[in-house]
Amino acid sequence: MGDTTPDQLIEGLARVCSRAGLPPPSDLMRLTGGATMESWRFSAGEDQFVLRRAPSLAFMEDRPYGHDTEAAVIEAARAAGVTAPEVVAVLGPEDGIGSGFVMRALPGTPNPKEILEFDGADALLKQAARDLARIHSLGPGDVPEAVPVMDYREAIADLRQQFEEAGGDRPIIALGLKWMEDNCPDPLEPVLVHGDYRMGNLLAEGSRLTGVLDWELAHFGDRHEDLAFGCMAVWRFHRYDRPALGLGSLEDYFRAYEAEAGVKVDRERFRYWLIHRTVWWALGCLKMAKIWRSGEDRMLERVVISRRTSEQELDLLMLLEEDLPEKLLYQSPIDELVRETELGEAHVTEMATAVSEWLGTVKEKMVGHDRFQLAVARNALGMIAREVGPTYGDYFQCREILAGELTLLSGFPADDDDDYLHELRLEICDRVRVDSPKYPALRAALKKWTGEG
The missing domain is CATH 3.90.1200.10 (Aminoglycoside phosphotransferase (APH), C-terminal lobe)
Incomplete structure (x- = not known):
């Protein structure tokens, strides 16, 4: 939940509401969604509001601008007729709950x-x-x-x-x-x-x-x-x-x-x-695992999103196809490729660890036999993490070999020996079958590339 407890948030929000001329806050509830920022809904008198905040002040250090600028952009958009929320207050250091702002809640669903x-x-x-x-x-x-x-x-x-x-x-x-x-x-x-x-x-x-x-x-x-x-x-x-x-x-x-x-x-x-933007989001997904590994944010969602990189690779290959050579061929190999397990998307060990850590946060809510079963579940996840190890096995090995045989960033080769594009198609479909088997684009890709319905 970042670096602030719910009680601290209520205390800080009371200061914010007082400054904005609002009644004291109540009924604070964390909203789902939001891979980067936190969103909290609360009441102030008869009205509903949403607090949008960073999980920590350190999280804002590398961003191009702060929440005060974001709030000003939102207000400018509202003035231009955009259906944007009304910002009622920007958090300050005196509030003691980090960086963010408070908006008046709007009707409707984001689902x-x-x-x-x-x-x-x-x-x-x-x-x-x-x-x-x-x-x-x-x-x-x-x-x-x-x-x-x-x-x-x-x-x-x-x-x-x-x-x-x-x-x-x-x-x-x-x-x-x-x-x-x-x-x-x-x-x-x-x-x-x-x-x-x-x-x-x-x-x-x-x-x-x-x-x-x-x-x-x-x-x-x-x-x-x-x-x-x-x-x-x-x-x-x-x-x-x-x-x-x-x-x-x-x-x-x-x-x-x-x-x-x-x-x-x-x-x-x-x-x-x-x-x-498909490349941008593919790399954004990969970065989620890096954030989790660094300890900056150990939220379970980070490791799961990192495994959605394969979805973007599938979409990207379909978008690029019309501009690729009829046969995408092997290029001169680079000398060596060292696969570091601390890079790329989350591997199975890390996913098991992330789930175990999350279970630890709900331990106190469990009673009786459920509490015992939670401990058993965490032990089982530990066994999975130790047995599987820090690789995807055949998938990582295949990707290392292919990346070692190609230097795709420097251009396309002129050899006529192998059809690498066909291998890429099959490989990425197999990967998405593991990571996101219900991803809608997978069905379209399989039909297009293999005739599979």
Whole structure:
């Protein structure tokens, strides 16, 4: 739960509420979701509010700006007509509960599974396009100077560095990075980009959009980045068949956006950012395991998300296929590849350890035989961790061999001996079968590549 107990949060929130002219807080409850920030719902008199905070002050050290800037961005978006929450207070050092801010709670649900089953998806898609266009209407003079401007080439270089720090042994991600370097578009006049505009960060009630949440990644850049991110396969959840936010067609989405924004959507730029952000999220998933290993945040969700890297690799390979050679071939081998078990996604040992640690946090809530069974479960997890060991076995060995035989970041080879692309397809499908067997894109990939229904 970060570095603050619920009692400390209530005490700190009492100071915040007093400063904001609100009644004392009560009924504090941690909300689910949020891979980086914490969200807590509470009452103040007759009204409901949400506290958004970092798990620790150290967590904010490497971020481009603080919660005061994020709160100012949200307020600027509200002024532009975006369905954003009202910020009522920003936490200060005197509150003693870290970095964050308090928002007035909005109606609706953020649950994608519920939203994507609502009637009126077409209406919701138009409203989402409308709000995105209004976000993009904001310029540098509308928000604090701390909001950065993205340099496309620097963003690619940063992703390449993350790739190397994670072991550099993911051939599909290497292909994505090489493609991005070869196809990076020229900069456009920057607009305010939300940076995380997708299902999961949108509130809805029936066919009505009621809120746009999670502004911590806001920056200035290419509007197509926002348009593409929410259309990634992973954010369409079980509605893989509806490519625009899981709500409808790209044609309808673009048409609604263009009507509000007064600009034409560039399909080629859209595709570039679809690939860019897929690589970005693949490396973001990998980084979750690194955060867990460092002890910065031992939340169970970290190790599980790290195993979703394979989903993004599957999506990425499908996106890249039309630009790859008919046969992707072996290149001259590098001298040696050393596979460090402290890199990459969480292995089975770490997942067992993470579950065991979480069980330890609920130990005091157990009574009688359940308490005994919890101890048995933790012992069983320890046995699994010791027996399996710190590798994926055949999968890691296969990936080491393939990465050692290819230097994909330097280009494509000219030899005609082997079809490496076919191996990549089969390998990533097998990996997703282990990590996320119900991932909707897996069925589409199997049908396309193997004919399997």
